[in-house]
Amino acid sequence: MAPSAITSDTSSAGEAAASDNRPRILVPEKVSAEGLALLHKLYTVDTRTGLTAEDLIALIPSYHGLIVRSETKVTAAVLAAGSKLRVVARAGVGVDNIDVSAATGHGIIVVNSPSGNIAAAAEHTIALLLATARNVGRADATLKAAKWERSKLVGIEVGRKTLGIIGLGKVGMKVARMAIGLGMKVVALDPYASADMAKQAGVEALVESLADLLPVVDFLTIHTPLLASTLNLLGEAELQKMKPTARVLNVARGGVYNEEALLKALDEGWIAGAGLDVFTAEPPALDSAAARLAAHPKVVATPHLGASTVEAQENVSMDVCTQVLEILRGGLPTAAVNAPLIMPEEYRRLEPFVRLIERMGGLYTQHFAGGRGGMVGGRRFELVYHGELAEISNTRPLFAALVKGLVSSISDAGGRDVNIVNATLIARERGIAIDEKHVRNDGSPALHASLVTLRSFEPGGGGTGHEQVIEGYVSGKVIFISKLDRFAANFHPEGVLLVLHNYDEPGKIGNVGMVLGKHGINIKFMQVAALNREAREAAAAAAASSGSVVDGPVVDTGDAAKEALMILGVDGDIARDSEVVRELGEAEGILNVSLVRL
Structure with missing residues (x-):
């Protein structure tokens, strides 16, 4: 247990x-x-x-x-x-x-x-249907009172009778299948139901209105949520259209039947009986219409037992x-009422991209902003989905993942307070503007079927100047960063990373290894990311004309085109202001050091 x-x-x-x-x-x-x-x-x-x-x-x-x-x-x-x-x-x-x-x-x-309670609700509906047909409630009560009223409790058979269902969702459909199994004929009213699915389930007809449904049914059951459009769905006018031998059932929500009207329908003989599991007030207030319905001799009443099974x-x-x-713990729900519903199969498809985009956001804040919020708040971001990913309409989890990644290293909660409901609110509070862009069939290589691009711009920059870029992709379930600003890369964003902006010269790797070894820091993996072609050409041109290095200190050499990133995955306890980070930053040819925890 x-x-x-x-x-x-x-x-x-x-x-x-x-x-x-x-x-x-x-x-x-x-x-x-x-x-x-x-x-x-x-x-x-x-x-x-x-x-x-x-x-x-x-x-x-x-x-x-x-x-x-x-x-x-x-x-x-x-x-x-x-x-x-x-x-x-x-x-x-x-x-x-x-x-x-x-x-x-x-x-x-x-x-x-x-x-979770589809089967229970459907079974209880059938239980009330049979109980009303055979007067089970009154029979049980009179026998317990030592009365033998067999002749007064003659019921009806449900086989060959017509069941009307309003709301042909999961519960309604299961009720339909069970009723057909009892030999009943089923007709239904649901403007959103699939006619093909209804036909496959054995539903004889989908009607267009209550006027088409009510006069022909022997039993009526409603399986809809309680909305403005379904509140008091059946009142006096509707109940008067039914057969005097008809019985109504409610295992959905109190209020879909007008309780005063239903009470009058039973007293006046407009209908023959009711099986009720739900009421407008639970438990019903004394002397209310709900209480009088529960006590009515033509009603089989249960105290909201529709979902009350162990299973x-x-x-x-x-x-x-x-x-x-x-x-x-920062994950995604599968049935959020106040956010787009994420079905399990959709979540399985999105999950690696959620991880990728969250890591991209964390990498941005810690690499470009040095773990501070100054370069996050007030900036404009563009999140670009390429290829097949661009076909997904429900990108709320991806948007929330970016916000979570951007703020995780600069918030007390570590981003765990970000979810698909409040992500927009948190972004607005922190001055973060995010635009989402879908790029479909742009003729790019197959890699773009799973590629995501994150761009960041200065406020008011109009998309030009001071642009920072991170790109990543998913291969199977494994995530990779393929571009970090001007550098072509291919590394797995996980754990503790040291990102060194340096000149790609002999001896650099050895010097970095010596510093880390001195402080007992083990290297798990290392990658050198070179400038991409466009960046090499731009850097060389800039160096030739001004002797400066883009994003680095002014130098008097023409080595800008030799810039590179050294990306190290490391083991060990390293702080942003630690001695090891200071020594690496002061080493010759090292322009900048970022400590990133993902």
Whole structure:
């Protein structure tokens, strides 16, 4: 068995926060321990049920993550109080209890589990369908009350009956397949559904309107989110169009049926019954329409059990906890509600490019800006996607990766606070302007199918002058830097790097090796990156006319065209202001030394 979540009482919360510097996650509802077990090694997880709204606002400033189900209301006030909050996870599908707009405004990712409880919701729909058809609820209640009312509880068979489905998504489609297995005929209403997929699933017809659907169905089930367009989707006028023998089902969201209208439809005999799992207020308030529906003799009511199976709770817990784990350590979610959805197959395709672009951003800040923010804030960047990569429309993860890389060495959080929701906000706060450019089929070599170019310009430079360039590419899953400013390179951006700008003369490598050896620094790999052809020609021309070296100190020789970069991957504890960096920088022929940690 997986370990249980950490539980603590209100009085110990402050003490725990003070004694544990790890990121903290609050779980105010019961969430399956199988998922929470994923978080315990890296984070402090506090399961604290029974919190009031005031309790939640008081506690949330200490937490970096919040995992809820359907009962906790994550309001704008809660989100505003969560100064450290980076992710709110809904262990389920609907996020009606979360103020998603407010979360986005604070740069907080909201994730859910859109597929973890599909089977459970579909099965419960079928359970209510059969229960309403055979009066299971009333039969059970009367028998427990020592009554034998067999003659009053005659039901109907569902075979050869018509089931109408509004919303033919994953749950709706699974319900359709199950109903067809029971011998039912299925018709559906969903303007976004694929007619081919519906036909393959056995759905007899996709109708265009409620007017086409309601008069012909014997059972009606709705599987849509609660939106402005679906709130009170079925009212008195719609219910009056149905057969008096029809029954309606709701395992989606309270509010898609107008509860007052549904109550009247049952009392007036417009329909024969209802199977309800969700209500506008849960639990229903005393004497409310929801409470009267739950107690109605023609209704089979359950207390929001659609996702309440052991398997579904484990599935959604594992799903959202995995996403929380990734977000808090700087990764990407697979089901962000307030950002473009990243499907697993899309993430697998983007993942090496996310790593590449993050490393390019880190390399830029540490090499060109020396690890300081002065040459990052206020500059304009251009991120260019070439070839096949240019065909990808959802580049938000790539944009966020660049922002994360640019700020990782100059922020207290090391870039871990950057995500696809707040990347634009963080870039704006730091004065970083980023343009994305897609270059498709430019006739370049095949390498450009996986090439990314990062250019940086002075503010107001209009794209000319003082341009700095980094290019990289992906080969399989391995990432490489192929160009660093004016130099052609081919190295793997990982670990601790020393980048030396020098004259390519005999003895340089040996001198550098001696300095590193003196300080006990081991060289893992080394590469000499020469000027590319255009840069060699420009440097030679500049040296011939003025005796100066581009990007280097003024010299009185014509050796500018012999400039090179020496890129060293090293082992050892090196600080930017360390003696080894100072000695390398003072060595003859060394123009500049950059220490880069990636």
